[in-house]
Amino acid sequence: MLLLKDFFMQDAMSLAPQLLGKIIMVNHGNEMIISGQITETEAYCGLEDLGNHAKDGRRTPKNESMYLEGGHAYVYKCYGVHDMFNIVSGPAEVGEAVLIRAVAPIENIEQMQLNRNCIYDDYRLTGGPGKVCEALGITKNHDKMPLYADQSSIQIYDTGTIIENFVSGPRVGMSRHVGDCSNWPRRFYIAKNKYVSKPLNVWYDWEGN
């Protein structure tokens, strides 16, 4: 079932774990569909979140799409090499998003392996935000695109299953941002899933224990 706009109209912190288990479907035309199940996400939320591109209400051409209504794509280039796929959450003008950090291949794993130039079928194929975009063929061209429309080339589907067996912990790559926010448990992934980028040594449950 295609997820509609309503689903994305919540804050990133609650949307991020709910996106686990959902299907990203990318339609490249000519019958070429690549899809994968979301296994790892990170929430970037609020003005006070130093890891958020929209911290302090910062607004530039690059992060402009974060201020769109929930359910739009925010794709940007990181380290000059890798594209990152985020899903904007909440109402327009807020500036929150969920980063998709890993997926499990569903349709067209052969094409993913071609795109990634490897023959793996584990975290080495799709475990990492840059790898997700490369495998699925998501680029900056998809920035600002709505994901909930019938004709969208990227859509998010609900399988009906709710992932309860997930882990939360600190986000990846936040070390430069001194302050509490580096350690906030805003990263979520499906427990013991082989497509997760960097499993934690110390595991937290949803209550933060």
Place this chain on the structure above:
DNA sequence: CCAAGGATACTC
């Protein structure tokens, strides 16, 4: 561990 890589944002 470290360098590549390029767009972007901030400082002159």
Place this chain on the structure above:
DNA sequence: AGTATCCTTGGA
């Protein structure tokens, strides 16, 4: 214009 920074990856 010049430079530092960046939510990474792949290969020493």
